[in-house]
Amino acid sequence: MAKVDNIVVTGKSGAGKQPRIDVLVDRYGLEQLSTGNIFRSYLGAFKKLDSGLAPEKFWDEASGWFVDDSAISAELEPFCEKAGVPVDDAVLGLKAARFVDAGLFVPDRITNALFEAAFRAKGGRGLVLDGYPRTAAQAEFLLQLTQDMGTKLDLVLLVDNEDDLIVQRTVGRRICPKCGRVYHVEYKPPKDGKYCHDCGVEVIQRSDDTEEKIRTRLREFAEKTAPAIELLRKAGIPYVEVPGNLPVFTDEAVRESVLGKVEPILG
């Protein structure tokens, strides 16, 4: 069996990626690398400095980009030393913070830079990529990066699910604010329709789980991520689809539906 370097898991938000990622991690001894965690990690590195420095200070309005990295590093360095944070991590965190904290659209250039740093830190191997690439520009960057590092993408796995089903499932989702337990008003109702079975606390709906926000995420997938997947396929990366919805949803059923498609390709 050829050694598996990396697998890309993709799909609409709410399609059910995590159980499939768990199967791949377990079967091939991989580690999950999520864009969400990458961002949290670098943003955290910058925040940990407690430097009081605003990212905007290093933004050059004329060029529409940040000033030179060396200038940012020089100012962050004393804080990094005190906090025990690598300067490069803090610089990446500061750049990401300029967009994330202001609720601005994060440019591909930033997402790529953070991804590259995290990917290189892991040696570019043994990973399930989750939430990346999300645009064609990110997909191109990833192909170039793996080529430069002498590593590869072995497979793209798409978890397929219908829009209406995702909306229905997500809109009905409720979460216990205390223990994080997830409920659904129809399929897994909380006690008396609104209390956590474990804590008795009233469950809440996440602000991201409104129909309008879900439809926006679904539209983004169709417009931006679908072309990214297409680009990877055209580059010759093997591609499989697995259903996000199963007649019977057990660990074993998920495992079979994933490995039935993946093992013929990866062994």
Ligand SMILES: [Zn+2]
């Ligand atoms: Zn609870």
